[in-house]
Amino acid sequence: MSMPDNAKSLVVEELVVEIAGERPVRPVDSLSFEVAAGQTMALLGESGCGKSMTALAMMRLLPTAGRICAGRVRLGELDVLAQSEAQMRAVRGGRLGMIFQEPSTSLNPVMTVFAQIGEVLSRHRALSGEAARKEAARLLAAVGIPDPQARLDDYPFQFSGGMKQRVMIAMALAGEPDMLIADEPTTALDVTLQAQVLDLLLRLQRERGMGIMLITHDLGVVARMAHQVGVMYAGQLVETGPRDAFFATPLHPYSRKLFAAVPSADRRGGALETLPGIVPPLDRAFAGCRFAERCPVVMSHCASVEPQWHVRDGQRVRCHLYADGGAVCEDTPSVSAAASTSSRECDEAPAGGRLEVDGLRVHFPVRKGVFKRVVGQVKAVDGVSLKLQPGKTLALVGESGCGKTTAGKAILQLIEPTAGKVQLDGATQNGRRGRALRALRRQVQMVFQDPFASLNPRMRVGDIIAEGMKALGVSGEAGARHAQIDRLLERVGLSPAMRERFPHEFSGGQRQRIALARALAVSPRVIICDEPTSALDVSVQAQILNLMRDLQRAEGIAYLFITHNIAVVDFLAHEVAVMYLGRIVEYGSTESVLRQPRHPYTRMLLDAVLTTEADGPDTVGDVPDAPGELPSPLNPPDGCHFHPRCALADARCRSGYPGPTFLGAGGYVHCFRVSEAETGA
Template sequence: MPLTEPLLQVEGLKTWFETLAGTVRAVDGVDFEINPGETFVLLGESGCGKSMTALSVMRLIAVPPGHIAAQRIVLENRNLLELPERAMRKLRGRKIAMIFQEPQTSLNPVFTIGDQIGESLRVHLGLRRYSLRQRVLELLEAVGIPHPRQRIDDYPHQFSGGMRQRVMIAMALAGEPELLIADEPTTALDVTIQAQILELLKGLQRERGLSILLITHDLGVVSQMADRIGVMYAGHLVEQASRERFFADPLHPYSRKLFEALPTHGKRDQRLNVIQGNVPPLTQPFKACRFADRCDFAWEACRIQAPKWILAESGYHVRCHLYDPDIAPSRPPAGQDNYARSPLSAVQPAGQVLLKVEDLKVYFPIRKGILRRMSGHIKAVDGVSLEIRRAETLALVGESGCGKTTTGKGILQLLPVTAGSVRFNGEELTRLKGRALRQRRADFQVIFQDPFASMNPRMTVADIVEEGMIVQRVGGSAEARQERVAELLQRVGLPAEARDRYPHEFSGGQRQRICIARALAVKPKLIVCDEPTSALDVSVQAQILNLLREVQHEFGLSYLFITHNLAVVEYLAHRIAVMYLGRIVEEGTVTQVLQRPQHSYTKTLLAAVPSVERD
């Protein structure tokens, strides 16, 4: 892109936090620049410093315990670190604006969306009354909110997740900024809503000449949006390149691992590559390569000397000894990528039907008036029929609100069923009540979307995993149950000392492993997996998918896998059922549905999936 001078220059940025455990170097020497009209993407896993970098640019770091240690953040020839807070308040929303990751917590629930968008117009543009309201309506229309005149006085809770994200975009654009920071703007959104949000951002960029700093861990989003990419790991950049060059052949071993962890149909017969180990604690001063302990290419030099920021080729920088002409010759000649994909033969479902659902209906009453009289029903699930055989994975896909989770809860009898039949192993579940149903629950378990919310924060991991065994009276004596807990924790890849820790002490991926161990504890035959990998980093997602495949092999489990991630479906599922507005509109094998879709809704879903284009 022919540019004269960068809009934003970040030089030697260090953002540190003083804690009881020591100084946390969340951002530890980051350099990049963004040109007018350009989209620069910060790519990396959770905890690598992406959001902290964005908050540092906005000067939104809480002081104390945080502080920006060095050096310059230059916006239009002004060093933002030297400006007083009053001057920064004038810049935020006017020259530089931010779309935060979670719109529900970023919007004020007691103000209408019109008031919240209008605040920026009053402060930065001086608009009042009629002109302010007209401008708010124009912004709502620009971001695709239907019927803006009817919705301008609505509150955030009256909007869907995708619509709230559009409201956040309208708020960010109200002050007509030159730089827009978008922090994971599509995380956990359906593929169709994600496609709309990304297309909206690209359209606004074309119309207004916006520069965008996009933060994400989704390689599909990166492929679709980026002009240039910076890959972050453990607080600093390890690679920076144009989109075309990066996707053609990433250089850093960490970047390669991210690509190898992506689930695809071609990897169905093998385990996904995962990044072994953990991100090093950021409380230590680093004197060597931060990725060395997890790298397949590391040798002695990587563990005693920090790599330089090397210009590998025109416009392509990488922080790795492999490309340093002064260090690379010291690498042992036998050193090669130690990773070889482990074969994993596909589980062949048995002929016997384990779960048979016929014409399932789950309706919720609509009550109005002071007397709360029933005026109708919300038909969340409206006549769903499906079958799952032993050792089979049936993926239930569709957008949020289509009834996927309600279907799963109805099958598990966690919600009252309005009508229909749910036969598990030949037994009608809808007729079971009380103790009879509780005793049957050992055969079917659930892994919830949010592992943290599904665990008691006051219970240790050992108590959480053991609880189901106590309730179901399985596992034998207390000593035998403790041995079973230890076996399960080892089986899901958690250390023995994890048993005495609490949920808040674990990462998102580790908490999901605890939930899987809890589900396996009572030796179920069917597990309902409700979005178990949504919002997880690609490498953590690969770990969970590998684990689900392995335990399916080991125990002959059946899965009802609820998701909107079609890449995961392509790797994991045997059959797919596509759901829309409470009904299944298409069903078939993975190949039939993904390669030869028949229903127009399925075609729309597939068209919305961002592809990782390797040039």
């Protein structure tokens, strides 16, 4: 017998979480909200606002130093905070399920998928043996994993990122929870996988009447998933309301700034709005509004008087602007907007480097047996040709596993290419060693996807930046290097005083600025940027994108921008190359590729992009899943590699790979279905 809806609702009342230390931190302070059965509540805000700590408190999974000081968490009639740890084992994974942000660290690498799902089935549903295996296979099939019976005995490393996230969802659903907490479930996924995972959650929600608390900083995900929205800042909610009302008229100045920071085509050529400063440290007592230090419409009493809740047409907002029936005023022009005007009026940028890549191939041998004989080749990059112009940005887009990062590393000779040619200003770079290779590294630098992993945790920031300068003979004297490092830190928006800090003392956005400063330290002419904004909040992402654009205009730097964020491509890139299974399938100007895509794969990527105008959760099922998964580069399909997933494929597509059809202005597409009449050739 199913429970009534009110028995499945989640109610949080005045929740307070404290982390003990020399100065206790309150990441959650007097938080109250409700998630109704069958509804999704999205918790939105920057990193450091307390979103994930709220979820961990609800699951009673706080770190050792953390404790719940006050408040209540009720799931129906169950008082979650009153349960003993033994009782919580039945609640956690049973009535309350959770999808963690990073599946690679949440799944046990030495246990098969069945062993991990089976633990949940055994504890919460008393299933074992063949019954458990049958149910585990059904769960994998429900989350869209093909051949589920065979995949049960695979280990997590044998799954792609999107597949691992689906396994996490299957585990979370195995206990048939009344309420599901999803913490950034799609942050590291491609646009196609993101769309599939979100629509899967919505369909399962509809079938089960399950409530979802969704934690995210992606406004497109909120628009697609949420029924209700809560904006969190510095441990407190500052705005709540229905999805449609929130996207039509965000009320709080913080909410408005988040919307203004989202990159889009209509902001191309200008600067994105940015929020000055960072989320304040939560180890102090607040007298007034916590957003006052960063607010563009701050008033004299905001810093000393705590704002109360005000109701406007079903929305609730915690802001002095709405006291006594007042209305929010327009934001004042931001510093970044003023800076962008001056940058547009500056002199023409100096010429940078011209990088040409022709027929680049990177094949990794697959060896088996005692004698490690080569039995196959993983064709990670299979004939890529690109041209980077001084002062221009070329975006390389595609799903994870298509070879984008491998291509970037091969261009920089961090991976030795199997074939092909890389030329910088006409000089061939392949096969360089020693001093000749150092000359390439000075002119071509790379900013890696994860700045925390790419910065030495045992070195201070000043030493990290100086290391490359010393190795490549830049600013030879110690005093000159010291002054240059201070100028670089200021240029990327950091204080020279920070040079003595270690990487762990910085936020994610600040670490990415340090990585960019390290790349700039040797005055390169080309920078390869590998997903430099993928894990950043929209506000921090806006700061990095503005900085990169201004540096390009001032220095004439050419960027190869590897990403799956189409909105960022639309804002920053001049040209786009679409990559699929090691090959470029479409190439052209940003305007032509994003506005008039010719290849079916490009259209599939663009159809999967979520925007703030995305259809809401009640339209689930209107957007079909992308057919199939990205094939393995070890055994790519015959003919056009995309034909197993293409609705337009015919016999030609299955028998031979299509040659290029030239579109004019240097663009081309590899597709049999693009005729000469369609291209105007």
